[in-house]
Amino acid sequence: MSNPVATIRVLLPYHLRNLARVDGEVTLQVAAPVTLCTVLDALEARYPMLCGTIRDHDTQKRRPFLRFFACEEDLSHDSPDAPLPDPVAAGKEPLLIIGAIAGG
Secondary structure (H helix, E strand, C coil): CCCCEEEEEEECCHHHHHHHCCCCCEEEEEECCCEHHHHHHHHHHHCHHHCCCCECCCCCCECCCEEEEECCEECCCCCCCCECCHHHHCCCCCEEEEECCCCC
């Protein structure tokens, strides 16, 4: 029996939406279990131009100045293999990929 598939909503920062040539939210079909890693894999498969922009090609670690949020929680330092919150996995809440700002 195959894993169930969930429809996940992802909101990208402006510069990545431009690169992927999308407006607003992106919806992706992701097989369970729904984790940050499986969502990013699906995102990069659908939008190959995003490969290497969100996570490093070799290490697969999050790029500096990008953060992951869901359900008002910062998931940026969670394991990429940890399940995402149920509202995200159910498509009720989006996964937010936010461009962080630095400066002094």
